[in-house]
Amino acid sequence: MFTPISGLRIDPQQTNGDSGVPRLVVVSNRVAIPDPTGKGSAGGLAVALKEAFEAHRGLWFGWSGKVAAQPSTTPRIVDKGNVQYALMDLTPLDRQEYYNGFANRALWPIMHYRIGLSEFSRADYAGYLRVNRSFASALAGMIQPDDLIWVHDYHLIPLAAELRALGVTNRIGYFHHIPWPAPEVLGTLPGSQDLLRDITEYNLVGVQTDLDADNLRRGLVQEVGAIQRKGDLVELGEKQIRVKGFPIGIDVNSFQQAAKRSSTNRLVRQTVAGLGSRRLIIGIDRLDYSKGIPERMESFERFLIGNPDQRGQVTYLQVTPVSRSEVPEYATLSRVVNETLGRINGSLGEPGWVPIHYVNSTYPRPVLAGLNRLARVGLVTPMRDGMNLVAKEYVAAQDPEDPGMLVLSKFAGAAQQMTDALIVNPNDKIEVAEAIRDALYMGREERVARWERMMATITQCDIASWTASFLKDLSGGRSPGAGRILRPVQSAGQR
Template sequence: MARLVIVSNRVAVPEEGGKAVAAGGLAVAVKEAFSSYEGLWFGWSGTVTENPTEEPTLIDRGRVQYAVVDLSPQDHKEYYAGFANRALWPIMHYRLGLGAFSRSDYSGYSRVNRTFARALAKLVEPDDIIWVHDYHLLPLASELRGLGLANPIGYFHHIPWPAADVFNSLPASGDLLRAIADYDLIGLQTDPDVQNLSRNLIDTMRAIPLGGGSLMVDGRRTRIRSFPIGIDVEGFKEAAEKAGSNKVVRETIAGLRTRKLLIGVDRLDYSKGVPERMEAVSSFFASNPDQRGNVTYIQITPKSRSEVPEYEQLAREVNETVGEINGSLGDPAWTPIQYVTKAYPRPVLAGLYRAARVGLVTPMRDGMNLVAKEYIVAQSAEDPGVLVLSKFAGAARQLPEALLVNPYDRFEVAEAIRTALYMSRGERLERWKPMAERMTREDVDWWARNFLTELEHFRTVEREPPTAAQAAE
């Protein structure tokens, strides 16, 4: 059987005995992918050291071997905090004004991808299939091809792919478009993402459409398709059903008394629209004074990327917004917004989702957004809550029965909150059931299986050159 080699920016190495150190979306997805394969997971260890070696540290955990490399402070500054998170991330999320490009950062980004490729190439066997994840590693296939690797290499892009005019504003856009064409299979979250990337390759790189999502770019065939990522439905549902015994969940529910709960859970990131959501909640209370004291909004937002200046500024903005709203609307017996920066484990979040009458998932732009899916799966089948979802989240295409809103319009979001709180049980069930059924069918195993089944095809048929008719077309 072929080995599966997964490459990602960070690697979640399980502890001895199989206990995972992380339960994020990528870690869960990788676990599912490895359920059908033996393999290797390669990437950054998370350690920054003055003297990293190019030789990866190998850690054996049975069916899966882990290979991790350290980064130098300069590598971390330029590759991760610099180009990946100050240039690529804002551009991919349509935030041109926040993009900060520098040639030195791009040089560091390219250098780390080259270093990763050299280290990985020593570990890859001829029959391996390679699955690379996310925007940190866009050039990795190109680097591996330059080292002579002919293995099938797939790439999954977890965040949005923007329209050509947006992406091409990045000074390195041409290099990255050329590099991404060295992947055999490119997976994106939604069909519009596929259309954006395909159109850019056709218009900018003169790619030749071959049908079925395949393009010929500089004599090489690549296929671009949407593979919307799912979640571990059964595991999350079980966690939600058992969460009533959890101390944090139990005390939170007791503290609500008869109040209804609004909940938002997001990393601290400007793409998530946290301050804008808070303003929408403030507008809701302003236009519905009878609900003051009867509804509480809990926003759980663990801090992230604190080394990036834009995130420090965002943290200050959110804190100021919380203070202003609670100061103007609250009273000694009631705080409108409970803002928590602590990260909670999955069982706690599952229990809080289940207790919330309204789930607020209103990013300004998101590739998918798994919180929306987790909220749906966590609900009671007898008395489900209502999902208020940004129409700019990839999940909106799989969850059309949610209350879809424009996150830039706080009054529209406020009205959706009111609609959700007053919605009858019958309508809540009518909206929830098809979404829950869809999430069960299209779970994380479905996602991984579909991608890897297609990538396996590139061993034979998909790696052949185009026919004369296709080339002529």
Template sequence: MSRLIIVSNRVAVPEAGSKAVAAGGLAVALKEAFTAYRGLWFGWSGKIAEQPADTPTIADRGRVRYAVMDLSPQDHREYYSGFANRALWPIMHYRLGLAAYSRADYAGYQRVNRIFAQALAGLIEPGDLIWVHDYHLIPLASELRGLGVANPIGYFHHIPWPSGEVFNTLPASNELLRAVADYDLIGLQTECDVHNLSRNLVDELRAIPLGGGSLMVDGRRTRIRSFPIGIDVEGFRQAADRAGMNRTVRDTVAGLRTRKLLIGVDRLDYSKGVPERMEAVDRFFASNPDQRGNVVFLQIAPKSRTEVPEYEQLSRDVNEVLGNINGSLGEPSWTPIQYVTKAYPRAVLAGLYRAARVGLVTPMRDGMNLVAKEYVAAQNEEDPGVLVLSKFAGAARQLPEALLVNPYDRFEVAEAIRAALYMPKAERLERWKPMVERLAREDVDWWARTYLTELEAFRTIEREPPAAAEAAQ
């Protein structure tokens, strides 16, 4: 059986004795891939060490072998907190004003990718497929090619790929474009992302379109395709069915009494539009005073990247907006916005999604946004809630029956909240059914299987290892 090597920035190694793939966003998404292949999962351990080892720590867990590397404090500061999350992340999400580029950070980003490639190269076997994930590791294929690795290497970009006018503001943009073109197959979330990257390669590197999503870049062929990531639809449905047994869900539902629940679930990030969403809820109550005391908005937003200054500022901004709204509208018996920064497991979230009449998923920009899909999957098939969804989320392409809104317009979002709350059951069912059916067809298993089937096709392409080709010149 062929072996699949998955590379991601962060790798959580399951406890010894467990044969299951570790729980977590990417781990859950790739579970199907590891049932079809023997697996090796490589990446950062999540640990910081003063003197990291040059070779990875290996742990075997059933069908999957884990190989993890520690980072030095400097590597973590420059590669992760610096270039990846203060330069690439804001640029990819169209937030030019928040981007902070540093040559030292970029050098650290390149250095860690080189260290990872050197450590990984010794673990690669001739028949392996290599699947690299996300913006932290854009240069990895280029580094591996330089070490003579000729295996099929694919890349999946989980966040948006912006237009050339935005991406090219990054000082290292052309180098990154050349690096991404060293992948055989580049997977993106939407056709818009595909257009943006393809157009930029043509305009900046004079790539030659070959048809079918393929481009010739500096004499090398790469293919760019849309593979919208899915979720475990059946798993979420079952979790929602069982959620009544969970104490957190029971207490939340009991506390609502006759009130209707609006819910938002996001990692606390400026791309998610949490303060803007709160302001839209405030606008809703201002326009619909009869709903004060009758509707509650629950925002769950676990904190992340607290070492990045922009995220600390965002936390302060959210608390200020929250305090102003609850202070001006709240009553002793009613708090309009309940804000929780604790992370909850799927079993709890599925129950809260089902209890909510409206799911508010209004990011300012998002590659896909799986919360939108989770909310739809968790609904009661006889009496579903309504999804209010940002038109700037990748999920909007697959869920056009949602109430699509401009998250920058709090009046429009407020009107959508009102429409969702007053929507008759027949219309709610009419909107929900095609969405859940589409999500069931294009679930997470479909996503992994479709991508890997296409990556497998690159096994048949004969090519000389880069090191050997250079030596022959």
């Protein structure tokens, strides 16, 4: 097990061991330490990086999720196998300005095309830059010469700029898990030009779709004067950056096996018993306005009104864990969802039958796999989504002999790959209602054919191939001087 290196200078002759494989340094807003009991539900990023950490010795750095009045400026270290977890606490002000403020009240809505919900505050933006600077300062002393650094998501866009200012010349990649909007949308956010300049400090930027990549490249050209070169290469001054689509996948085999074994699970058995002869329609989403949950409920309402013979014959289960409850927009959304739920169930429900079952529980992956397998229709209708792995999990969970049908928003990145789903505009409630009807009435032969094609796609583009392709592109072609830590200079925030 390696040990962290203190200070900002390290011996440039130091290597990452005798294997010849560079160490992988992952940086994300939250760090997912493996649950020793095995009972926890691994998040999407933890599942994604499992393969990468099997091939590379690893360091995973980020926020611990804890808040302290006077947190340490050095990370707390936890060793697990060949991975070292480095955890930073935040102050209450950091959490409010960096996380609840700029990241989730300004950046998140803009990235999801919700300009009217974006609340910009200069204090929050300053807090966002401050936390990125403190993370970079704590991380720089731990970086070894041949490390590959992989930064994840919108919380940490300025991190490479801060690391470069501290003398880090390693190859640094960034993956943006949510949509990257058109330049005309991002440009409404104060400070967006600075964020675009920060992006150019990465060697490789990955996004979910080719459309996202085109949006980012156009933004760099239009807003900060970058030059578009051949293919995915963009230049700004002496800097070259590759911007490329890397559609993220899932661990298909693992989810498929969990679905097969789910019949013994207590909650799944209870669901089967409660359904009786009714067919199940399922939605699984975190509570977020980007997911379109009230609109989806109203689409299901339109389906029941237009198909009265289906009342009492179908049940819609919406599983929606609550998130970001401190952010005002999410409290408002929760109220809207509950009001919509109550109205529909009150007006269309019958003795012995409730149209929509809505639960805020967080279920482990095996339970979700089992519920997906039971469902004749998977409703994945976000208003805007980077990829949406729930769509892929729904397909992976199905019985090959009698699969259910996926209804998928055209504004989810997954729609670019899963063209055999029933693709809908989530803003058109009648269109979604008709897709629900078509999915329920679709014959077995067509369902099997569509499922087989979607299954082939998600199997070929699984999580292992996503990880391998990104790291292959990131590690290819080292720039002169890469792999050395130079003397510290002023931080990006001081320039």
